[in-house]
Amino acid sequence: MEFKxxxxxxxxxxxxxxxxxxEKPVNHETWSGYPVKEFYSPKDIEGLDYTQDLxxxxxxxxxxxxxxxxxxxxxxxxxELCGFGSPKKTNERIHYLLEQGxxxxxxxxxxxxxxxxxxxxxxxxxxxxxxxTPISTIQDMETTLEGIPLENVSVNLSTIGVTMLMAFYLVxxxxxxxxxxxxxxxxxxxTLGDPFCGYKRxxxxxxxxxxxxxxxxxxxxxxxxxxNPLSVDGYNIRENGVNAPQEIAFTFxxxxxxxxxxxxxxxxxxxxxxxxxxxxxxxxxxxxxxxKLRAARRLWAKMIHDEYGVRDPKALKYKFHVHTAGxxxxxxxxxxxxxxxxxxxxxxxxxxxxxxxxxxxxxNMGLPTEESVQLAVRTxxxxxxxxxxxxxxxxxxxxxxxxxxxxxxxxxxxxxxxxIDEMGGMIKAQESGWAYxxxxxxxxxxxxxxxxxxxxxxxxNRAVSDDEQEKQVRxxxxxxxIVRGHIDSLTQFKKKRSMDALKLALLKLRKEAxxxxxxxxxxxxxxxEKGATLGEINGYIRMGFGYPYDDLGAVSPPF
Amino acid sequence: xxxxxxxxxxxxxxxxxxxxxxxxxxxxxxAVLRETGYEVIYLGKYLTVDSVIKxxxxxxxxxxxxxxxxxxxxxxxxxxVEQMKANGLDDVLFIVGGxxxxxxTGVLKDIGVDAIFPPNTMTKEITxxxxxxxxxxxx
Numbered sequence: 001m002e003f004k005x006x007x008x009x010x011x012x013x014x015x016x017x018x019x020x021x022x023e024k025p026v027n028h029e030t031w032s033g034y035p036v037k038e039f040y041s042p043k044d045i046e047g048l049d050y051t052q053d054l055x056x057x058x059x060x061x062x063x064x065x066x067x068x069x070x071x072x073x074x075x076x077x078x079x080e081l082c083g084f085g086s087p088k089k090t091n092e093r094i095h096y097l098l099e100q101g102x103x104x105x106x107x108x109x110x111x112x113x114x115x116x117x118x119x120x121x122x123x124x125x126x127x128x129x130x131x132x133t134p135i136s137t138i139q140d141m142e143t144t145l146e147g148i149p150l151e152n153v154s155v156n157l158s159t160i161g162v163t164m165l166m167a168f169y170l171v172x173x174x175x176x177x178x179x180x181x182x183x184x185x186x187x188x189x190x191t192l193g194d195p196f197c198g199y200k201r202x203x204x205x206x207x208x209x210x211x212x213x214x215x216x217x218x219x220x221x222x223x224x225x226x227x228n229p230l231s232v233d234g235y236n237i238r239e240n241g242v243n244a245p246q247e248i249a250f251t252f253x254x255x256x257x258x259x260x261x262x263x264x265x266x267x268x269x270x271x272x273x274x275x276x277x278x279x280x281x282x283x284x285x286x287x288x289x290x291x292k293l294r295a296a297r298r299l300w301a302k303m304i305h306d307e308y309g310v311r312d313p314k315a316l317k318y319k320f321h322v323h324t325a326g327x328x329x330x331x332x333x334x335x336x337x338x339x340x341x342x343x344x345x346x347x348x349x350x351x352x353x354x355x356x357x358x359x360x361x362x363x364n365m366g367l368p369t370e371e372s373v374q375l376a377v378r379t380x381x382x383x384x385x386x387x388x389x390x391x392x393x394x395x396x397x398x399x400x401x402x403x404x405x406x407x408x409x410x411x412x413x414x415x416x417x418x419x420i421d422e423m424g425g426m427i428k429a430q431e432s433g434w435a436y437x438x439x440x441x442x443x444x445x446x447x448x449x450x451x452x453x454x455x456x457x458x459x460x461n462r463a464v465s466d467d468e469q470e471k472q473v474r475x476x477x478x479x480x481x482i483v484r485g486h487i488d489s490l491t492q493f494k495k496k497r498s499m500d501a502l503k504l505a506l507l508k509l510r511k512e513a514x515x516x517x518x519x520x521x522x523x524x525x526x527x528x529e530k531g532a533t534l535g536e537i538n539g540y541i542r543m544g545f546g547y548p549y550d551d552l553g554a555v556s557p558p559f
Numbered sequence: 560x561x562x563x564x565x566x567x568x569x570x571x572x573x574x575x576x577x578x579x580x581x582x583x584x585x586x587x588x589x590a591v592l593r594e595t596g597y598e599v600i601y602l603g604k605y606l607t608v609d610s611v612i613k614x615x616x617x618x619x620x621x622x623x624x625x626x627x628x629x630x631x632x633x634x635x636x637x638x639x640v641e642q643m644k645a646n647g648l649d650d651v652l653f654i655v656g657g658x659x660x661x662x663x664t665g666v667l668k669d670i671g672v673d674a675i676f677p678p679n680t681m682t683k684e685i686t687x688x689x690x691x692x693x694x695x696x697x698x
Binding site for chain 2 (some may be wrong): 110111112115117123124125126127130131197198199200239240241327330331332364366367440443444447450451457459460461467475478552
């Protein structure tokens with residue numbers, strides 16, 4: 001490089017370099033917009049009482065963690081979300097991930113499946129096998145789970161609105177000889193939260209949502225005791241645009257609706273409360289995310305204790321899975337995303353998560369490739385095995401900043417919860433549109449901050465470079481042939497069923513849905529045994545509730 | 560915003576085709592375009608190619624903008640462009656936003672998509688591009 005620059009150029013460059021040398025933070029706020037001080041001291045946590053407000057890990061109010069020995073007892077589950085193309089491709093990828101050392105399974109379903117329709121739905125042609133695996137039949141579920149020891153590993157079914165995927169899972173497990181009492185895993189089953197993930201409310205209207213959600217909880221309490229039948233999904237709400245306290249407050253609002261419905265149906269609170277778990281995001285403000293989750297633990301424990309009168313310690317624990325924030329990642333300079341994921345994963349671990357999915361660097365281009373998801377697994381493994389952070393529970397406790405910020409998060413979460421209560425609960429907050437306005441407003445605010453430079457994103461509005469790195473990333477592709485093969489197998493499957501037996505089973509399911517007196521799982525599982533598809537199970541239950549078989553009006557019931 | 564087409568504000572139809580419901584991006588684009596001064600018709604989600612074309616005709620749209628996340632951008636863009644040609648919508652701009660990997664940009668351009676806006680695109684780029692391309696198309 002030529003240093004004998006003309007005086008003007010040299011001075012201008014020198015000025016620029018000095019500006020960077022003297023750079024300061026653009027603002028002094030958390031990600032969610034709360035001003036923070038230059039430093040924190042005992043004054044900022046005056047009145048903080050160890051026993052009342054923190055206590056040891058594994059002791060009420062669980063601020064410091066839900067188990068006494070936290071990761072010394074068991075590391076968090078390394079659980080990568082996985083699914084694409086077909087049940088067989090998804091099964092192959094699951095085994096790849098297990099070989100790479102992930103410690104739990106996490107299955108993503110394609111959007112039509114997550115909307116409750118089959119892979120031959122006429123309007124779903126372009127969306128089959130994208131974003132997750134299609135599951136239309138029991139055969140699909142069996143193929144997806146082939147070779148996986150369901151009694152020895154935890155499996156998450158990442159579906160918000162299609163509770164009956166659990167029925168398919170159970171039938172598949174039973175056919176392989178597994179004991180329901182030994183099955184371990186989670187189904188999100190956060191049916192009320194469907195619209196926060198972009199699904200139409202009318203796919204699972206609120207009354208049907210509550211019925212399905214609690215049927216699943218009830219069935220699992222009685223038959224699948226080690227299963228987590230409901231995980232309120234804060235991750236997707238956060239991805240849609242809310243800030244940290246809003247994320248937690250909205251999940252608590254939803255959780256209360258499920259608790260209230262469960263109680264209305266006569267499920268004892270001590271059985272019910274521990275079955276409500278959570279999924280949270282981990283965004284880029286390292287300390288805010290840790291404070292958010294510590295506050296969530298303390299607030300949940302106090303809320304269940306004070307408002308629901310629960311005393312059983314097991315029923316007071318905020319148990320959660322973290323998914324690092326996909327929307328924090330950039331298309332530009334994608335390798336940078338691994339640094340972001342690392343920051344986020346570390347915050348989730350220091351916050352004491354039970355389970356963690358780390359995103360891959362190609363998040364903004366497509367689903368993870370084998371090489372990109374391997375690095376995501378390695379990220380967790382390096383943190384678990386090399387950083388030594390898991391030897392000590394809640395290591396940040398006592399930090400003046402972290403405790404002050406935890407208090408602040410709790411305060412802000414409570415404000416929003418009070419507002420939701422004033423409106424009559426989360427369902428009302430959704431029906432009035434208020435909840436979605438909050439999401440939209442916050443999303444727009446964040447975008448404007450990025451475009452004005454107030455919110456810096458490296459590679460996007462700072463340290464911008466060309467698109468060479470972007471072009472070099474191998475992007476995952478879903479083969480059209482594989483998707484077609486899957487659709488063909490669905491056609492074949494439908495031809496081989498005994499229509500008489502199927503008809504009886506589906507009509508019985510519909511009648512039970514109409515009468516609303518019994519849990520729908522046994523009849524749904526029976527219909528599945530008789531060859532019912534996911535769309536048929538869903539459709540007949542919908543009809544029982546007075547809704548059209550297919551919300552988009554493109555498919556008629558077979559009988 | 561540039562000289563208006565035929566003296567009117569540019570009419571921009573926005574929406575999502577198929578089952579994908581991820582709409583954070585398109586809602587932001589709709590809001591910003593409205594603030595900039597365009598006439599935005601947000602059709603929503605779960606649209607079909609036919610319903611988009613019909614709306615473009617009924618609403619006298621100058622621009623059709625669709626958003627994709629899951630990977631269905633090639634399949635639906637192809638159908639949209641075919642239908643636009645079949646219905647004489649030759650002076651209507653067709654723009655696509657969302658998760659479109661670099662390797663597909665050329666594919667979409669070949670199909671006839673006028674502009675592609677992948678993730679982390681600044682909205683200013685979208686408005687500038689629309690103005691530029693409408694001018695060029697109708698020159």
